[in-house]
Amino acid sequence: MLEQKGYHETSMDEIAARVGIAKGTIYIHFPSKDALVIALLERNMQKFLAGIDAVIEQHSTSRARLEALLRYIMTDLLQKQMHLFSSISHSLDLKYQEPEGEARLGGLWQRITERVVALIEEGQATGEFKRALSTQAMLYAFFSLFATRHLKKHIVNDEHTSQRLVDQLIEIYFTGIAVESRS
Amino acid sequence: MLEQKGYHETSMDEIAARVGIAKGTIYIHFPSKDALVIALLERNMQKFLAGIDAVIEQHSTSRARLEALLRYIMTDLLQKQMHLFSSISHSLDLKYQEPEGEARLGGLWQRITERVVALIEEGQATGEFKRALSTQAMLYAFFSLFATRHLKKHIVNDEHTSQRLVDQLIEIYFTGIAVESRS
Amino acid sequence: MLEQKGYHETSMDEIAARVGIAKGTIYIHFPSKDALVIALLERNMQKFLAGIDAVIEQHSTSRARLEALLRYIMTDLLQKQMHLFSSISHSLDLKYQEPEGEARLGGLWQRITERVVALIEEGQATGEFKRALSTQAMLYAFFSLFATRHLKKHIVNDEHTSQRLVDQLIEIYFTGIAVESRS
Amino acid sequence: MLEQKGYHETSMDEIAARVGIAKGTIYIHFPSKDALVIALLERNMQKFLAGIDAVIEQHSTSRARLEALLRYIMTDLLQKQMHLFSSISHSLDLKYQEPEGEARLGGLWQRITERVVALIEEGQATGEFKRALSTQAMLYAFFSLFATRHLKKHIVNDEHTSQRLVDQLIEIYFTGIAVESRS
DNA sequence: CATGAATGAGAGTTCATTCAT
DNA sequence: CATGAATGAACTCTCATTCAT
Structure with a gap:
């Protein structure tokens, strides 16, 4: 809701x-509507964080991990009924009246981005990802892909088409950041 | 405001x-607040559309045009005081009570995306962009880059750093979609 | 109300x-209920203050002035429909959430008591009132007489009886504070 | 509380x-908050009534008794943490939704005033108090002295000053009602 | 046409009271 | 009997909308 x-x-x-x-x-x-929303987001963020870790440890290379993570988030988003990442993403705009709760949320979001940053830097270290690109840019490009705003207009009920969209986004992103382009 | x-x-x-x-x-x-907001957005979208066209016609190749367009939008976003694209983007979430106005907005948004679609398909036709990627994916990846939500956390007052972020995003995107990567 | x-x-x-x-x-x-109440009280206090001054200047001796003031307040109280002093008195208990407004109220109440203090000290100076009694005690005894709490149970519709009560309270008070007892 | x-x-x-x-x-x-408050007040009033009787029987003359009673109540009030009389006095304003309980409260209050009325009339009979003053006036003047509203502003932590205030109030009151003034 | 005081439906919040455990 | 989570009516306050001037 x-x-x-x-x-x-x-x-x-x-x-x-x-x-x-x-x-x-x-x-x-x-105690307040804000507190309720923050608590809801906190729960979602924690679940999301746990999901990230579960996904990551199922793969070994940085590239595979980051790709799996991208698929994981995209799957969540494409389920139409907005879920974990969606609710989190939507809330980043708002300004709540509860500084303490906001701080907790900020801390969780930081932990989420830290996972991705770690993957990126790990990949750069192993030579999988371009060292010329800043971590910031790769991080931003990564999360940008999940802009639900635009996704809405591209969601299709057809399972196959959705899957194809995800595949191609992955290709674009990793061709952009990876050392060996596939084309 | x-x-x-x-x-x-x-x-x-x-x-x-x-x-x-x-x-x-x-x-x-x-007649209503919604109508006012819709009218404001309509005006902004029209300005934005005109801006797009002005940018496009200053360049010749699809690649150059799309890149210039990307820079144009990014500049708008990075100006901090949200402007054309930002207001449009922000409003796509809301559900207005005026179906007619919403339809006009949708029509304008479609005309905007049509410009980008045209550039993409043109680029594919000229061999500049990969034909294996669907227009949908390239379009989605393009507009995803402008997720103000995440941008906010990366905006820096330093002009140079901002510019560098944009450059790298462009590199990631075009390496991903272009046939010949430039690195 | x-x-x-x-x-x-x-x-x-x-x-x-x-x-x-x-x-x-x-x-x-x-801006708030508190502000409304404070504004109402402020107006009442100002009217009351003006009333005090009008009453005082109609008489010359301290004794006559203080007595007239006592009658003035009592008349207000006995009109059953609580009026100026009553509303003020009732509100002295409450704690409002508007410090600024409360300060204004406190300032006005101080100006009211200052009038009585002046009368008392003037009377002591002229030898009308006992010098052995502290101003504080005479002031407190004066305002105590207007405790609406107890007055309620003694209010009578009979004009004559009410008047007699006031007369006797005046006698008790002034016999207590004046230099020459009547009895 | x-x-x-x-x-x-x-x-x-x-x-x-x-x-x-x-x-x-x-x-x-x-059965309700009102009933609880009324029960609390009833208990307090009964204690207070017992306190009155205990105080009265420690003295012999009407004057001494009334004065002791006045001191007894004042001490209660000056203890800052409102006690017996204070809670009673504060509650007389409110309008409870329990007619039966209110009647019991009214009955108890009447019994309290009856004690004072008895002292006053006894004192008038023995010639200690003025016969010219109505019992009503003397009763009213007596209880007026305990207006906590105004007392608050005069309460001082200094034990000595408080005691002096009480002494002077007693002097004012008894000079006003007693036949022979003591100065 | 322009105005801004007036409107009232609806929001978030509190708290005396109830009732399944 | 004791409990305390659940209730919902009532509160203060907001703001898009209206209309007499």
């Missing part, structure tokens, strides 16, 4: 109705 | 004050 | 309904 | 926490 409709479009009444409890009950568990 | 603070964070009072007219006067020209 | 039912017992809906305007309209003129 | 912070500022949660039982348990013993 919150993940799909957004912060302002989702009222506490709606949330309560959707969860099947009374509005006041929410305030037993969360 | 609307472009920077967002739809919900900008009240009609603020808009009126900023424009220098009375709040009631706005409703003479626009 | 607010004066009679008290802060917590009077909702903004009630106030709006009583004044004959919409709830939202109140917030055009006052 | 209730005595100090007031009815509206004290929630059932706070009361439960303070008493050390669960919130729901309160409702086994008291």
Whole structure:
């Protein structure tokens, strides 16, 4: 609900109705709407972080790991019902009134990017990725691919087409960053 | 104002004050807040479209044109005070209550993407861009680069660093899509 | 309404309904309920202060002035529909969330007590009031007489009885503080 | 808690926490918050009544008794942490939703005033107090002295100053009502 | 046409009260 | 009896929209 409709479009009444409890009950568990959203995001980010680690350790090379990670996130996004990464990504814009919670969120996001940074630098060290490119650029290009904004217009119900899109994005990205271009 | 603070964070009072007219006067020209925002976006999109065309015709090859376009949009985004593309991009998420206006916006967005699609297909026709990649993928990868969400965290006041980021993103993208990589 | 039912017992809906305007309209003129109450009190205190001065200047001796002042306040209180002093007195307990407004209120209350203090010290100087009594005690005894809490139970509709009560309170007070006892 | 912070500022949660039982348990013993407050006041009033009687029987003359009573109440008030009389006095303003309980409270308050009325009339009978003054006036003047509202602004931590204030108030009051002034 | 005070539906939040455990 | 999570009515406050001037 919150993940799909957004912060302002989702009222506490709606949330309560959707969860099947009374509005006041929410305030037993969360002191404010912001706190609720932050807690939700925190949970999602933690799940996402765990997912990242699980995905990474299933592969050995930096390239394979980064590619698997890209597929993992894309799969999540293409499931149409926005999920982990989507909710996180959507929330990075907002300014919450709870500095402490925001700090926790920022810390988690940092840990997420650290994983990717590690993969990139590892790949550069092993000679898999270009050393001429800054980590910053490769990181930015990586996460840019998951801009749900534009994805929405490209989502197709056809499983095959979606898969093909992901494959080609992977090709574009890795041709761009990898040392040996495939063409 | 609307472009920077967002739809919900900008009240009609603020808009009126900023424009220098009375709040009631706005409703003479626009039937609702949504209509106002849509009209604003429409104007921005039209300007942006004109900007695209101006940029494109300054170059001859598809590659040069697409690269110039990328730089044009990036410059807009990096100016920090969100401008044309930024306001458009930000608004694509929202669901307005005015179907007719939304349709006009959709039409304009389509005309924008058509420009890029034309460049891509032209480049494929001339052999500049890979024919194996679908237009969809190259289009998606192109607009993904402008995810302001993630850009925010990478914006730096240092002009030189920003420029370097753009250069490297261009390298990644075009190495990925172009037939002959330049490195 | 607010004066009679008290802060917590009077909702903004009630106030709006009583004044004959919409709830939202109140917030055009006052930023919060506290601000509204403080403004109301401020106005009452200013009126009261003006009333005090008007009463005082109608008499010449300290004794006559203080007595007239006592009658003035009592008359206000006995009118049953709580008025100036009553609303002020009732509000001295509350803790508002607007420090600035509270400071203004405190300043006004100080100016009110200053008038009485001046009368008392003047009377001591002229030999009308006992010099052995501290100003503080005479001041406190004076304002204590207007404790609406207890007054409520003694208010009678009979004009004559009310007047007699006031007369006797005056006698008790002034016999207590004046140099020459009457008895 | 209730005595100090007031009815509206004290929630059932706070009361439960303070008493050390669960919130729901309160409702086994008291049907409502009003009933709880009324019961608390009733207990306080009964204690106060017992205190009055204890104080009175320690002295013989009406004058001594009334003076001792005045000191007794004042001491309670000056202890800053509001106690018996204070809680009672504070509650007389409120309008409870339990007519029966309010009646019991009213009855107890009447019994309290009856003690004072008895002292006053006894003193008039023995010639200690002026017969010209109505019992009502002397009663009202007596309880007026305990207006906590104004007392707050005069409370000082200095034990000596507080005592001096009480002494002078006693002098003012008794000079006002007694037949022979003592100076 | 322009104005801005007035509107009122709806938002987030609180808290006395209830009831399954 | 005791519990405390759940309830929902009522509160304060916001803001897009209207309309008499």
